[in-house]
Amino acid sequence: MLLNMGPQHPSTHGVIRFVVKTDGEVMSEAMPDVGYLHRSIEKIGEICDYNGFMPYTDRADYLSAMNANQGYAMVVEKLLGLEVPRRAEFLRVIAAEFNRIISHLLSVGALAMDVGAATPFIHALKEREKVNDLMEALCGQRLTYNYVRIGGVSYDMPPNCSERCLDFLDRFEPQWDEFERLVSANKIFIERLSKVGTISREDAIAYNLVGPNLRASGVDYDLRRDIPYSIYPELDFNVIVGRGEQGEVGDSFDRYIVRVREIRESIKILRQCFSRIPEGDILAKMPKVLKPPVGEAYVRTESSRGDMGYYLISDGSAKAFRLRIRTGSFTGMAIIQKISQGMMIADLVTLIASLDVVAPEIDR
């Protein structure tokens, strides 16, 4: 039987459609149909000037806007050969790691809700709201921050910001322990996730999975550690890799637990940043109109959904000649057709949620 799922479906995390071939409860294939949120952001990148494009990067991945901002700023800075003030680098990393925490919070909360547990989702969103408040204090926005600027960041920390942030982290850590006690050891939850949608190490690399999805499949790789950028080389944190503790390596539970533990690593990074952040400028001296020299650059950053790559070609004018955004959700989506073969229909929802795809990031 051929079934349609979506494009408006509560568990597809955005506007995505699946055409599902089934035999009873078992799927022979789920074919993703994407493009409903295509806004041609890459074309807009050729029309705007360099600074003007920054708000669009927020919209490319609205759950991880800081990381998207940072990647774009870095690719333009690479072509310009621009040095960013150290304080700005710290502020970027602080913002990006907070963003990673709330993105993962939403991801694991929504995963729990998709398999039938509403309470963890509310718990996760409650914490996310508090970070949103901190972000609002930092840059005035709660979702699409537009905080990073080419050459630095737009605002310095408001008064008492680091006290407020550290205070939040102190309260959040025990809350997160409680969340883990509630969910990670729950027998029903584990059984819904264990050995569901297993992605082997070879498939994960061949299909170009990135970020937590890749690490869950047992690949020990994190851009922040392995191709370090910004101030990450100075920071001490662990790269979380899936170990198959509740089934096999690369199953949905591994993807869940990698995100849960990455939140703790982000907390660790944040504490280090707040203790080391230097005084200084937050924006480098910039010309009014940016004209990077003729050339091209490809910069990859570790966003919440993994390797986010910006490929920029400049022809020396004030607008980009070509700007390509390579996102983790797009390649994550492409593997569903293969992995879904032989799965139960009910598990498709688990698979989508555990891959943490965000529809606007797929379609751009």
Next chain:
Amino acid sequence: MTFDEIAKTLQEKFEGLVPTTDRAGDPFLTVPAAKIVEILTFCRDDGLMAFDCLSNLTGVDAPPDDIETVYHLFSYPKRHSVTLKVRVPKASPQVPTVEGVYPTANWQEREAYDLIGTVFTGHSDLRRIMLPDDWVGHPLRKDYKEQEDYHGMATTRPSLLNS
């Protein structure tokens, strides 16, 4: 390996490769379209290069007459990367598919076909991916003109500022 070492290894093995290193940012290597499958297979299987991941594939308009396809390769064991480019004329924009070498190319080639109009010969499922199947034109080409209406819906509207 550095770019120069990778370029040298490939140039010893294949003919017609042109490195470009004199521009700002990253250097790249332009390779003949007909050999792209062979070259990528070599890049993937060679023990020293071990490019097991096609990180990014995209199309770029190269006015006035050409289209480029760009391959960003990355190696997880060696942690190095390289950029390869293929240039084909707009009149017959045909590039062999590399889906057989890197499965991830399936969707990325569909996107490049959709937005820039490169035809990947031998691709198993070359359909539009972002735009509707009956859309006219490829938006990322520099000479792209949006169709005036789509199924009776206007695609543009008069500016509110001029009224």
